[in-house]
Amino acid sequence: MGNETPLEAFARLTVASLGDGTFVRLALSRPTRPEITAGKILGRGILLKGAPHLSLTFRHPTRDETKNLSLTDCAAWLSEQLAQNYRSALLGTTKADWQFISKADGSARLISHKATTKRAPSRTHDQPRATFLDSTANDWLGGLGVLDRDGKLRAAMADKHRQISHYLEILSHLAKDCGWDKPRADHPPLQLADMGCGKGYLTFGAWHLFHRVWQQPVRVLGVETRADLVATTNRLAKQINADGLEFLEGTIASMKLPRVDALIALHACNTATDDAIRRGIEAGAKLILVAPCCHQELRAQLGRPAPLDAVLSHGLMQERMAHSAMR
Numbered sequence: 001m002g003n004e005t006p007l008e009a010f011a012r013l014t015v016a017s018l019g020d021g022t023f024v025r026l027a028l029s030r031p032t033r034p035e036i037t038a039g040k041i042l043g044r045g046i047l048l049k050g051a052p053h054l055s056l057t058f059r060h061p062t063r064d065e066t067k068n069l070s071l072t073d074c075a076a077w078l079s080e081q082l083a084q085n086y087r088s089a090l091l092g093t094t095k096a097d098w099q100f101i102s103k104a105d106g107s108a109r110l111i112s113h114k115a116t117t118k119r120a121p122s123r124t125h126d127q128p129r130a131t132f133l134d135s136t137a138n139d140w141l142g143g144l145g146v147l148d149r150d151g152k153l154r155a156a157m158a159d160k161h162r163q164i165s166h167y168l169e170i171l172s173h174l175a176k177d178c179g180w181d182k183p184r185a186d187h188p189p190l191q192l193a194d195m196g197c198g199k200g201y202l203t204f205g206a207w208h209l210f211h212r213v214w215q216q217p218v219r220v221l222g223v224e225t226r227a228d229l230v231a232t233t234n235r236l237a238k239q240i241n242a243d244g245l246e247f248l249e250g251t252i253a254s255m256k257l258p259r260v261d262a263l264i265a266l267h268a269c270n271t272a273t274d275d276a277i278r279r280g281i282e283a284g285a286k287l288i289l290v291a292p293c294c295h296q297e298l299r300a301q302l303g304r305p306a307p308l309d310a311v312l313s314h315g316l317m318q319e320r321m322a323h324s325a326m327r
Contacts, residue, residue: 006110007082010089010100011075017093018045018052018071024092024120026054028081032104036085037061044121094118132168132205132213133161140204143236164205167266171289172209178286180261181214189217189244193283195252195265195276197222200233202266207245222247223255252276262287 004012017023026043038058046055046068054074058065069077082089082100089100096115102108133141141147146157146164153161175181180190190210194203203222210218224230224247233247248255252265252275263280265273266289273290280288 006100006108007079007102009110010082010091010098011078013093013098014054014078014091015071015074017091017095018054018074021045021052021120022094024094024115024117025090026092027090028086028088029090030087032085032087038065041081041086092116094120131165132172132209133165136212137205137208139240140208140236140242143239144199144201144204146201160201164201167202168205168209171206171264174287174289175209175262178261180210180216183216189219190262191258191260192218192220192262192264193257193260193279193285194220194222195255195263195279196267196272197224197233197247198267199229200224200236200247202264203233203247204237204242204245206264207242211242211244217244219244220246221257221260223250223252225249225251252279255279257283259283260285262289265290 014023014026023045026041028041028043029039031039037060039061040059042057042059043054046053048068052071054069054071056067056069058067078089082102087102087104091098091100092115094115094117097113099111099113100108101111135151138147138151141161141164142149142151146154146161148154172181192206192210194200194206197203200222203220207218207220210216210220222230222233222245224233227249230247230249236242237245237247252272257263257279260280260283263276263283263285265276276290277288280290
């Protein structure tokens with residue numbers, strides 16, 4: 001290392017490993033001052049526009065913050081952080097691991113260790129995530145207004161698309177735990193009931209997962225109180241030849257269910273969640289997926305103490321207060 005200081009050597013080794021593809025990981029720890037809220041900074045190698053970069057994640061107590069650095073900026077950034085803000089750093093490469101340690105008096109050491117791993121991780125910046133909403137879902141996503149006529153995501157429906165995708169990810173994990181993602185010889189079709197299904201976004205999604213993605217025989221029943229929504233969703237199901245998907249008008253409490261394998265109620269208001277759980281048990285459901293979505297019952301019981309009387313005289317503020325109380 002010649003006349004290099006431990007800090008200069010550590011920065012050089014980091015940049016070199018990023019450049020030659022031997023970089024594995026970086027971690028800065030032991031902040032020098034209480035006001036430094038990121039207790040740890042983690043780094044990984046990525047490629048941006050074909051060039052190696054250092055991707056940093058600042059671990060704050062209640063949030064993470066990310067930042068990307070080019071190789072030309074990396075050495076200066078490391079030197080500043082380890083000279084002023086952090087006393088310890090670990091660099092992992094496929095050749096060796098390097099540990100930088102400094103003290104309050106300014107002295108520092110650089111220690112080498114045997115490489116923890118001989119294999120560098122992927123440097124793809126945006127790792128492709130498995131998604132169930134491929135082009136085969138365009139017919140019902142378009143019919144529900146999530147996509148436009150050209151099959152492109154409507155900007156106003158981006159959150160809804162993300163919600164459906166996340167829901168299917170959760171449902172797929174739960175269904176796999178039940179063994180429903182694989183062929184089931186000599187078993188009747190799976191029976192799913194989606195209670196209080198509204199416009200049917202998640203109901204169509206569940207049908208799509210089982211019928212199209214996993215190619216499992218399935219019957220999905222959507223239950224909704226609003227007749228116009230039931231008519232609309234049934235019309236779309238018929239239009240796309242969604243075999244095994246049907247919507248019925250009714251309430252969670254009154255609907256007579258056949259045997260079901262799974263009962264879903266993610267938009268049940270007030271005590272309807274309790275009704276859904278009871279219905280699922282009565283129908284022999286192996287999987288019951290529920291989430292109370294609102295606070296109408298609690299809102300009616302809220303008082304209006306003097307300090308908050310003026311604020312809670314507005315219905316919207318009562319709603320927000322009830323929502324906060326449920327968290």
